Amino acid sequence: MAKIKSLADLQKMKADVQNKVDLREKGDAVDKLVQVKVSMATCGIASGAKQIMEFFMDELDKRNIGAVVTQTGCMGYCYAEPTIEVTLPGQEPVVYGYVDQSKADDIIEKYIKNGELVDGIIPQNYETIDDKK
Amino acid sequence: MKDISLHILDIAQNSISAKASVIAINITDSINQNIYSVEIIDNGKGIPSEMMPTITDPWTTSRITRKVGLGIPLFKQNAELTGGHFSIESEVGIGTQLKATFIKDNIDCLPQGDIQGVLLMLVFSNTEIDFSYTFTTDKGEYTFDTNEIKQVLEGVSILQPEIKKYLKEMLAENIKELY
Numbered sequence: 001m002a003k004i005k006s007l008a009d010l011q012k013m014k015a016d017v018q019n020k021v022d023l024r025e026k027g028d029a030v031d032k033l034v035q036v037k038v039s040m041a042t043c044g045i046a047s048g049a050k051q052i053m054e055f056f057m058d059e060l061d062k063r064n065i066g067a068v069v070t071q072t073g074c075m076g077y078c079y080a081e082p083t084i085e086v087t088l089p090g091q092e093p094v095v096y097g098y099v100d101q102s103k104a105d106d107i108i109e110k111y112i113k114n115g116e117l118v119d120g121i122i123p124q125n126y127e128t129i130d131d132k133k
Numbered sequence: 134m135k136d137i138s139l140h141i142l143d144i145a146q147n148s149i150s151a152k153a154s155v156i157a158i159n160i161t162d163s164i165n166q167n168i169y170s171v172e173i174i175d176n177g178k179g180i181p182s183e184m185m186p187t188i189t190d191p192w193t194t195s196r197i198t199r200k201v202g203l204g205i206p207l208f209k210q211n212a213e214l215t216g217g218h219f220s221i222e223s224e225v226g227i228g229t230q231l232k233a234t235f236i237k238d239n240i241d242c243l244p245q246g247d248i249q250g251v252l253l254m255l256v257f258s259n260t261e262i263d264f265s266y267t268f269t270t271d272k273g274e275y276t277f278d279t280n281e282i283k284q285v286l287e288g289v290s291i292l293q294p295e296i297k298k299y300l301k302e303m304l305a306e307n308i309k310e311l312y
Contacts, residue, residue: 013295
């Protein structure tokens, strides 16, 4: 049976990775990266936010797009979960609702790569019923 | 929620919102004892004592974007549906401890779900927080501690693709050994 991976092997691997990292990190300042925040409160998780977050993490890596994918709390758009907020470098954040896997793919291909807006944006001036009182 | 792992993701989010710097998640999966229990312990800001009596009430929330908070009530309900139990203790400034126990052979017991995926997602999307996961089964115990991992890495980011891939495999293999 193959040996189980342990921390000791990780240490050995570290040196290799370190060299590659030095190359990669030039020009990798955080403000130049695309930021994707996935809303992950009870409402988001129940609607499948976990799959969407994994999709973004995996696909952005695979497609070689420098991006930071993080979790955030409920943005108050529970009806439109899963929702994500995408911030392209130097631009205002855009919130997308009802994000399923094909929508997520569209967002990566069209919005993140080319800056074309995709359907399903939640406008910033949206008010919940509570706010209107 | 469709499975227990999603509940863990949800509740851990509470710890993150409470600005915890250390989150421990202990999972016990025992066929002999017929239980699956999840314990989540954080050192976040804690729950004010006036909120504690109604903490499992869906109308209790610290959030201002809406009036309901379903994370804890749903977790409690699903644990109790199986005949298990749920407890939560908290002290302001010290942290919160929460434990849910599911009875494994009850028909209402949720499946475990993608537990490794959830736990790693927490690690990779909250790199400033130290996570410590302990798995206990009838066959043994395994602890995955990001503090130890960060020490081994000596400053190399845990988010490097090679490291991420390695940690995924390490966690999966070690958990598999326990079954």
